[in-house]
Each structure stands twice: as C-alpha cells, then as structure tokens.
Amino acid sequence: MEWRHKHLLGLEDLTREEILFILDTAEGFKEVSRRSVKKVPALRGKVIVNLFFEPSTRTRISFELAGARLSADVLNFTGSTSSTQKGESLADTARNIEAMGVDILVVRHSCAGAPHQLARKVSASVVNAGDGAHEHPTQGLLDIFTIRSVRGSLEGLNVAIVGDIGHSRVARSNIWGLQKLGARVFAVGPATLVPRTLEELGVTVCHNLDQVLPEIDVFNMLRIQRERQDHGLFPSIREYSRLFGLNGERLARAKPDVLVLHPGPINRGVELTPDVADGPRSAILNQVTNGLAVRMAVLYLISGGGGPGVQAAH
Amino acid sequence: MSRLLIRNGHVVDPANGHDGPADVLVVGERIEAVGVDLPADGADVIDAGGLLVTPGLIDMHVHLREPGKEEEETIRSGAMSAIAGGITSVACFPNTEPAIDSEGEAEFVVLQGKRAHHANVFPVGAITLGLEGKQLAEMAGLARAGALAFSDADRSVESAEVLRRGMLYARMLDRVVISHCEDRTLRGAGVMNHGVVSLRLGLPGIPNAAEEIVMARDITLARITDSRLHVGQISTSGSVELLRLAKADGLRVTGDVTPHHFTLTDEKVATFDANYKMLPPLRSAADAEALVAGIRDDTIDVITSAHAPHAPEEKDVEFPHAPFGVIGMETLFPITYTELVRRRGLPLSQVISKLTISPARVLGLDAERGSLRPGAIADVSVFDIERERTVDASTFLSHSRNCPFNGISVRGTTMHVVVGGRVVFRDGALASAPEPRR
Numbered sequence: 069m070e071w072r073h074k075h076l077l078g079l080e081d082l083t084r085e086e087i088l089f090i091l092d093t094a095e096g097f098k099e100v101s102r103r104s105v106k107k108v109p110a111l112r113g114k115v116i117v118n119l120f121f122e123p124s125t126r127t128r129i130s131f132e133l134a135g136a137r138l139s140a141d142v143l144n145f146t147g148s149t150s151s152t153q154k155g156e157s158l159a160d161t162a163r164n165i166e167a168m169g170v171d172i173l174v175v176r177h178s179c180a181g182a183p184h185q186l187a188r189k190v191s192a193s194v195v196n197a198g199d200g201a202h203e204h205p206t207q208g209l210l211d212i213f214t215i216r217s218v219r220g221s222l223e224g225l226n227v228a229i230v231g232d233i234g235h236s237r238v239a240r241s242n243i244w245g246l247q248k249l250g251a252r253v254f255a256v257g258p259a260t261l262v263p264r265t266l267e268e269l270g271v272t273v274c275h276n277l278d279q280v281l282p283e284i285d286v287f288n289m290l291r292i293q294r295e296r297q298d299h300g301l302f303p304s305i306r307e308y309s310r311l312f313g314l315n316g317e318r319l320a321r322a323k324p325d326v327l328v329l330h331p332g333p334i335n336r337g338v339e340l341t342p343d344v345a346d347g348p349r350s351a352i353l354n355q356v357t358n359g360l361a362v363r364m365a366v367l368y369l370i371s372g373g374g375g376p377g378v379q380a381a382h
Numbered sequence: 383m384s385r386l387l388i389r390n391g392h393v394v395d396p397a398n399g400h401d402g403p404a405d406v407l408v409v410g411e412r413i414e415a416v417g418v419d420l421p422a423d424g425a426d427v428i429d430a431g432g433l434l435v436t437p438g439l440i441d442m443h444v445h446l447r448e449p450g451k452e453e454e455e456t457i458r459s460g461a462m463s464a465i466a467g468g469i470t471s472v473a474c475f476p477n478t479e480p481a482i483d484s485e486g487e488a489e490f491v492v493l494q495g496k497r498a499h500h501a502n503v504f505p506v507g508a509i510t511l512g513l514e515g516k517q518l519a520e521m522a523g524l525a526r527a528g529a530l531a532f533s534d535a536d537r538s539v540e541s542a543e544v545l546r547r548g549m550l551y552a553r554m555l556d557r558v559v560i561s562h563c564e565d566r567t568l569r570g571a572g573v574m575n576h577g578v579v580s581l582r583l584g585l586p587g588i589p590n591a592a593e594e595i596v597m598a599r600d601i602t603l604a605r606i607t608d609s610r611l612h613v614g615q616i617s618t619s620g621s622v623e624l625l626r627l628a629k630a631d632g633l634r635v636t637g638d639v640t641p642h643h644f645t646l647t648d649e650k651v652a653t654f655d656a657n658y659k660m661l662p663p664l665r666s667a668a669d670a671e672a673l674v675a676g677i678r679d680d681t682i683d684v685i686t687s688a689h690a691p692h693a694p695e696e697k698d699v700e701f702p703h704a705p706f707g708v709i710g711m712e713t714l715f716p717i718t719y720t721e722l723v724r725r726r727g728l729p730l731s732q733v734i735s736k737l738t739i740s741p742a743r744v745l746g747l748d749a750e751r752g753s754l755r756p757g758a759i760a761d762v763s764v765f766d767i768e769r770e771r772t773v774d775a776s777t778f779l780s781h782s783r784n785c786p787f788n789g790i791s792v793r794g795t796t797m798h799v800v801v802g803g804r805v806v807f808r809d810g811a812l813a814s815a816p817e818p819r820r
Contacts, residue, residue, distance in 0.1 A: 080582065157699060179700035180584045181654030200702070201584030240584060268578040 071369045075187045075194040078203035079244040087245055091213050093365035093373075094358070100137060101360060110368050111140035117165055118144045120176040120197070121158075126332060126356070127197050127207070131174045134363035140171075158182060159189045166190045171371060175199070193370045201235045206366055207331055208241025210359040212249060214351050215286055217358065218327055222249035226283050228274075229253065230312055231290030231339065232261040232301075238331045242288060243271055254280050257312055260301045277312050281321050288329040289314055289339040305338055315341040319349060327351050383410040386803065387422050391430030391764060395437060396735035397753035406435055408760040411803035416754050426805070428798050430764050436734050437753050438470025438761030438801065440741040441711060443560075443614055443638065443686035445535075446472070446503070448494060449487075450479025455691040455781050457494035457503055459817040460711070463780035464501035465807050467687075467711040468796040470761035471502040471751060473741075476513065477535035483508035485523030492528045500806055502761070504530045504745070506560065509548040515539045518548055525555045530745045531612070533560035536661060536706070538596050540566065546603050553609035558636075558744055560612045561600045563621070564662070568592035573702050575648040575663040583652060585702065588663050590618040597621050601628045604635055612744050613637040615688055617662035619672030626681045636744050638684035641717035642708060642786050644673040650786070656697045656704030657786045660690070677736065678728055684741045685733075687714040691782030712778045713787045716794030719767060724793060764798040771795060779816050 069089055079087065100108055116135040118128050128144065135142035145165065162173060172193045175183040180200035187194040198204040216222060227246050233239045233255045246253050247270055254272045255262050266273050274280050292308060302308050314328065328340070328350045336342050345352060386408040393404040393416060405420040406413065446460035455463075457474070464472050474491060476482030482491060488505045495503025507524030511517045513534045521532060532552050538561065539545035545559075552559045569588045574580050576587025597613055601624060604611035616622060616637045628635040642660065647667050650658040658664060676682040690707025697704050718737065722728040742752025750759045770793055775785040799807035806813050 157695070159698065177700070179702045181701045184654050185700065199584075203584070234581075235584075237584060240582070263581060265578050265581045269582070 071373070074370060076205055076366050076370055077184050077187060077194065077196045079205045079208050079241045079248070080203065082248070084248040087209070087212070087248055090209055090362070090365050090369065091216060093369060094209075094213055094361040097364040097368070098358070098361040100364070101357065107137050107139060109139045110373060111135070111138035111371055114140040114171040114371055115169060116140045116142045116172045116174060116367065117170050118142065118174045118197070119162065119165065120144070120146045121182070122176050122178045122198070124176050124198070127176065130356070130359045131197060131363050134360055134367055137360070138364055138367055140367070158186065162186050162190050166192050172367060195366060195370065198237050200237065201240070202237050203241045204237040205241050206359065206363050207238050208245045209366070210355055210362040211242055211288060211329055211331070212245045213358045213362050214329060214355045215327060217354070218351060219285070222246060222251040225251045225285040227251045227253055227286040227288060228256050228280060228284045229288045229290065230256040230277065230314070231292055232296060233257055233266065233290070234261050234263050235293070235296065236290050238290060243269060254284065256280060258302050258308070261296070277318070281318060282323065284326060285323060286327045286329065287314060291331065291333065292335060292338055309338050313339055313341065314344050316343045319344055319347070329355055331355070384803065385409050385423065385425035386428070386760075386800065386805065387420060387425040388428045388430050388435055388762060388764065388798070388800070391433050391435035393435045393754065394731050394734045395754040396731045397437070397739040397748070398755055400754070401731045406754060406762060408762070408800065408803050411760055413754050413756050413758050413760050415756055428764065428805070428808070430798070432768070433797055434765045434767050436763050436765070437738040437751070438763045438799065439468050439715060439737045440471045440745070440747070440752055441469045441687050441689070441714060442473040442684060442741040442745055444472045444474050444689040444711060445477065445691065445707070446474045447478060447691055449490065453781070454693050456817065457491065458498035458500075459779065459781045460689070461495060461498035461500035461503055462812060462816055463711045463778060465799050465801070465812065466779045466796055467713070468715050468763035468765055468799060469501055469711055470763065470799060470801050471504065471747065472711070473504045473506050473530055473745060475506050475533060475535040476508040481508050481513050482506070482524070482529070483511050483513070483519040485520060485527045488524045488527035488529050501801065504528060506531045506533050508532070509534045509539055509559065510544060513537050515541055515544055518544070518551060521548070521551045522555060525557055529557070530747070531558045531560050533562070533614070536562050538562055538564045538566070542599060542603060545600065546607060549603055549607040549609040549611070553607060556746070558610040558612050558746075560614050561597070562614055563593045563597040563600060565592045565595050568595070573659060574651045575665045577648060577666055579648045579651060585651070590620055590665065590669070593618050593662055594620040594624060597624050601633065601635055605631075605633055610634045614686070615640055615643065615662055616673065616676070616682065617643045617665050617669060619669050622672045622676035622681055625676070629681065636683040637681075638686045639673050639677065639682050640686055640688045640710065641714060641721065642710065644670050644677070645717060645721045646670070646786060651701075654701045656699070656701055657708060657784050657788075659701065659704050659706055660688070660708050661706035674722070674726055677722065683736065684744060685714070685718055685736045686741070687711045689780075691780060692784045694783060697784050708784050708786050709778070709780050709782050710785070712780060713773060713785060713792075715765060715796070716773070716792035717787055719794040720792045760800055760803040762800040763796065766795045766797050767793055769793065769795055779812065781817075781819050
C-alpha cells in the first residue's frame with residue numbers, strides 16, 4: 069500500500085489498513101533502537117519543528133528523539149517563549165516559522181482543532197501531538213502498538229479505558245484506533261466524566277470498575293487531572309481512587325494475562341498503586357519505548373517514505 | 383409627488399392575502415394601489431416581469447456594532463447590507479459599546495439610521511443598564527427615542543425578579559421583551575452543541591436544556607406579568623414545543639429562528655471553522671427538522687438573520703477562542719427561500735409573512751409597514767427567484783465576512799428595493815456608492 073496522507077491529525081480519519089501500515093512501519097523502526105548506532109538517514113536534510121503551545125515533556129522529547137534518529141534537524145518552540153502571548157495569532161506564528169523552511173510541524177495545543185486549522189494554512193506537513201480534548205493520534209498508535217506486540221492482534225480484545233474520558237484526547241484516539249482494529253472498548257469512570265453519549269460511538273459505558281474487571285484484557289488507565297476535582301466534577305481524589313483505581317487486590321480478580329497501560333505521567337496511588345504500576349502486568353515503560361518507534365514511523369511516512377521494509381534499504 | 387410603478391411582477395403580500403400577478407403603484411412615500419394594469423401616467427417604471435414583489439423584508443434581530451466596533455459594521459454599512467438583502471427595516475440590538483441603555487444612545491442609533499438613509503433602522507433598547515441584569519434601564523426614555531422592543535441582547539437576564547420587573551415595564555410601555563434564553567451555568571465553557579459531535583471533537587458542549595430551562599422560566603414570567611414575550615433564535619426541538627404549548631395556553635408569546643439553525647447542523651463544526659460558531663449553537667439534524675416543522679405549523683412566527691459581524695482577525699483563531707456569531711442579512715432571503723420554499727415545499731406566502739408582516743406585528747410596526755396595503759409606507763422588495771447563483775461573501779456590502787453559507791448554491795437575488803417610495807437599489811445594485819470598507 070502507498071501512504072497518501074500529508075498530515076496526521078487524528079485516528080478518526082484513518083482506515084484500519086492505514087493504522088496497520090503505520091504499526092508495521094514502526095516495527096521496522098523499533099529494530100533501529102536496538103542498534104549501537106541508533107540512527108538512519110531517512111529524513112536527512114529535513115527540518116522538523118516541535119510547536120508546543122502547551123507544556124509537555126515526554127511527548128516532545130519522544131518526537132525530538134524520533135526526528136533525530138531519522139537524521140532530521142529538529143527545533144523546539146514552546147508555549148512559554150511563544151509569541152502568542154504577545155498577541156500574535158497561531159497562524160502567523162506558524163507561517164513565520166514555516167518561512168524558515170520547515171518540512172514538518174509537530175503541534176501540541178490546548179484547543180481542539182488547532183492542528184487542523186494550521187494544516188489548512190501552511191504548506192508543511194502537520195502532526196497532531198495532542199489538541200485539547202480531541203485527539204492524540206501518536207499516543208493512540210503507541211498504545212495499540214504495545215497491545216499488539218504483546219497479544220499479536222487486537223481482534224476480539226476487551227479494552228477498558230478508565231478515567232476522565234470526557235476530557236481525554238488519549239481516550240478518543242484510542243477509541244477510534246481500537247475499534248477499527250476489532251477490539252471492544254469499555255469506558256469506565258464516574259458519570260460526570262464518562263458521558264453516556266459515548267455509546268453512540270459504539271463504546272460500552274460502565275460506571276462500576278469491579279463489574280467489568282473479569283472480562284477485561286487491557287486496562288488503559290488515564291491520568292486524572294486534579295483540576296477536575298477543583299471544578300467539582302467529582303467529589304474527591306480519595307473517593308475516585310477507591311472506585312476507579314487499579315490496585316493489587318483488583319488485579320488479582322482480573323484475567324491472569326491482563327495488560328495495564330498508562331499514558332503517563334502516573335499519579336501513583338490514584339490511578340494505579342505502585343505495585344501495579346511496577347508489576348509484571350504493567351506495560352507502561354514499553355509504551356514509552358514503542359512511542360519512539362511509532363513517531364519515527366509517522367514522521368517517515370508523512371514526509372513521503374515508502375513503508376515497511378523500505379527504510380531497511382537506507 | 384413622485385410616482386413609481388412596479389409593473390408585471392408576481393406580488394406576494396400575505397397581510398392582504400395577495401399572491402399573484404399585479405402592479406404596485408407608489409405615490410410619494412406611500413403605497414397608492416396594488417392591481418392589474420395600473421396606468422403609468424408618467425411614473426418611473428420598474429419592470430418586474432418574471433420577478434417576485436414583496437413588502438420590504440423586516441429583520442428584527444441584527445447587530446450593527448455602532449457605536450464601538452465600527453471596523454466590523456457601521457449603521458450605514460449595515461443599512462446598506464440590509465438593502466442588498468432586500469431588507470428595508472432592521473431592529474438593531476443594544477449590545478454595542480456603550481450599550482443602548484439610555485434615551486441618548488437610542489437617539490444616536492435613530493439619527494445614524496436617518497443619516498445612512500437606506501434601510502429603516504430601529505433600536506432595540508436594553509432591559510437593564512449596561513446589559514448587566516441588575517438595574518432596569520430607563521425604558522420609557524428608550525421607547526420615547528424610538529426603541530421598539532427591549533432586550534439584553536445576547537445575555538439572559540439572570541435574575542427572574544429583574545426580568546419580571548422589566549416585563550411589567552415593557553407592558554406599561556406597550557413594547558415586547560425579546561429574550562435570549564440561555565442558562566449560563568449549563569453553557570459553562572461550551573462552544574458548540576452538546577451531543578455526539580462535541581464528544582467526537584472534544585469541544586465543550588452547550589446542551590439543549592440550557593435554552594429550554596430559561597425559555598420555560600421566561601414564558602412563566604410572561605404569564606404572571608400578562609406581558610408580550612418574543613423568544614429570539616429558537617434552536618431546539620424542546621423550545622419549539624414550549625412555544626407551541628405557550629400559544630395553546632393563549633399567552634402572548636412569539637418566537638423566531640435563523641436560516642443557519644434550520645439549514646445547518648453541528649456536523650459543520652468538525653471543520654473547526656469559526657464561521658460555524660454562534661449562540662445558540664448549530665444543533666442536531668433532529669432539532670433543525672423540528673424548527674422547519676415549527677415554521678410550517680406557524681408555531682414559529684418570524685425568521686431573522688441574527689446578523690452578528692466580527693472582524694476576520696477575531697474569527698480566524700483557535701475555535702474555542704473565536705467569538706460567537708455570523709452575518710446573515712445578505713443571505714436571509716436566499717437561504718430561507720431556497721431551503722423552505724424550493725427544498726421543503728412550504729408555501730411562498732407563508733414564508734414571506736415570516737419575513738414581513740409577522741415581525742411587523744411583533745414590533746408594533748404593522749400599521750405602517752410589512753404589507754402593501756394602500757396607505758402603508760412604500761417599502762417594497764423585488765427578487766429574482768429563478769436564477770441560481772453561488773453565495774460569495776466577498777461581494778457583500780456588510781463590512782464583515784463571517785458568513786457560514788459562502789460558496790453554496792441558492793436562488794433569490796435582490797433586484798430592486800424601495801424604501802419610503804425611494805428606489806435605493808435598482809437592477810441588482812445599490813443606487814448610491816457603497817460605504818468603503820476599512
């Protein structure tokens with residue numbers, strides 16, 4: 069198959085085949101990370117700018133390293149030094165940066181749709197590195213990649229996304245990607261954070277973690293933002309953790325081969341107890357490693373790379 | 383006195399039950415006669431053969447931004463934009479800077495409207511000072527200066543008691559209160575309709591209930607004060623039902639809808655284009671259907687543009703940061719006609735009534751305007767309803783371009799417009815030079 073997309077804005081827009089194509093391409097790049105010289109010349113001479121209007125450490129570092137391993141020149145632009153605070157519009161900022169000759173803009177923004185609006189205004193490729201509560205496609209891809217590398221296939225798996233689904237871009241990208249690859253998605257959390265409307269997307273909504281616990285093959289535990297409590301969306305962290313936290317006792321009642329994911333950073337003792345986070349069922353650090361390979365694959369494909377196997381020729 | 387004969391048109395004048403070929407004779411500033419084969423007798427003649435002739439349209443909900451944001455619209459550019467849309471009278475809302483909350487401010491609007499000398503410009507006065515929902519504005523002074531109605535524009539009067547007093551005052555002055563129905567706590571940070579689309583896009587939603595809860599309250603207040611209430615920009619099926627019930631109860635409650643709410647849905651927001659961001663937001667397809675059903679069974683009385691100009695630099699930002707509102711005077715007739723008459727098969731006369739005599743009645747203008755009755759002021763519009771064309775916002779006379787219909791195909795082109803017996807728009811163009819944009 070041939071890669072047709074100039075941008076990666078969300079998993080909602082991709083077909084099952086396209087998602088599998090990215091995952092297969094990432095498999096090839098995972099091998100690069102194991103070499104002593106962890107670099108391929110695939111994007112030599114290309115310029116990538118990480119345009120981050122919202123604080124992020126791990127996603128930015130992951131994209132930075134992914135670009136470096138592809139031999140691209142990578143620059144970082146962060147919100148704290150941004151000219152947007154001086155009243156310059158998003159579009160003007162992006163056009164100014166683009167005028168320096170940029171091939172790929174990796175965009176993180178607190179507003180849903182900001183990367184989509186930019187993609188219409190610039191000639192560079194745009195990768196969405198998280199837009200508001202909308203999508204975080206590379207996170208969705210790396211979660212799916214991680215599940216696939218353990219279980220072989222997503223087909224027929226029961227995946228529970230636990231937490232603040234309503235405000236989570238990670239949840240949305242997971243929902244699209246997982247469903248396209250044949251998994252059944254459960255959305256678990258308090259009624260104020262897990263809207264019933266999710267059922268219209270084909271998701272099973274559940275407000276009782278213990279009820280679905282025995283059926284679940286994969287738990288994706290979302291980070292709970294403490295400001296949601298400040299806004300009164302749930303009564304307390306303590307109660308949240310009691311109802312929806314994953315601990316050793318709950319894990320003992322889950323399937324023996326259950327897999328535990330978390331997009332990070334973890335609130336230890338809230339979403340996960342330390343024994344679960346660091347235990348044998350946790351794939352959290354694999355997610356981070358795999359994130360690199362997935363982001364290399366995405367940067368490679370949208371800049372016109374061929375796909376699985378092709379980079380082996382470099 | 384000057385004589386003008388609009389000859390051979392298809393005249394639709396719902397107030398007088400007229401729907402057929404006729405000539406319209408204007409003498410001075412008033413309608414002299416409507417009939418077949420009227421003599422020209424040296425009159426200026428407009429040939430309306432093959433064209434639709436209606437009373438001048440009345441748009442009872444526009445924002446002309448003067449004073450305060452003249453770069454987005456002035457009363458003059460707005461009055462010209464109205465004419466380009468076949469609209470001869472507008473009621474402009476008081477959320478300007480400063481707000482139209484005093485006799486002097488209302489007089490300014492009236493004066494600027496007279497200076498503009500195009501569409502008739504009528505102010506809507508504020509219910510409360512500064513639209514803050516606390517202290518009543520001097521409503522009698524506003525009425526004396528020409529305010530036809532009272533409204534706190536895009537804000538609901540949060541306190542039921544303050545609104546109750548405002549309604550009592552409006553009743554004393556024989557004016558209508560126009561409510562924007564919205565519970566601010568349910569809107570919260572919402573920027574679009576609450577539903578499966580907002581869920582998909584991760585944008586905060588505004589539920590239908592935000593409108594319906596306040597509308598139910600305002601209807602109850604109209605009941606206990608025995609006053610006239612007009613609900614602006616109805617957007618949900620539940621609101622249509624509330625209006626239907628209020629009318630069945632014999633209350634003096636009316637309501638309007640906009641073309642964007644009955645033709646577009648929240649799916650448009652998936653483009654993240656802020657020209658689809660307005661308040662109330664574009665709702666679901668089921669809501670849009672309910673609005674059309676409400677127009678068809680006359681639950682909904684009036685169609686307005688809710689013309690809300692915004693500068694491009696304000697709209698061309700991240701969707702959540704863009705202001706609410708779209709322009710609409712130059713698309714009010716074509717979109718309404720194309721959707722309701724051509725596509726949905728509603729009777730032309732019924733649709734024209736909601737753009738002419740019906741808003742005239744709500745605003746208390748019906749003795750003089752909204753019909754072609756002999757003796758009425760000669761506000762007349764002539765449209766070509768056969769030729770298909772593409773909406774091109776770059777040609778609008780409005781100073782703003784935030785139009786959600788740009789590029790779509792419509793029927794309904796303004797050909798000639800007469801205001802008070804004076805031809806201000808002829809052969810598809812303004813008779814005088816348009817107001818230069820900034």
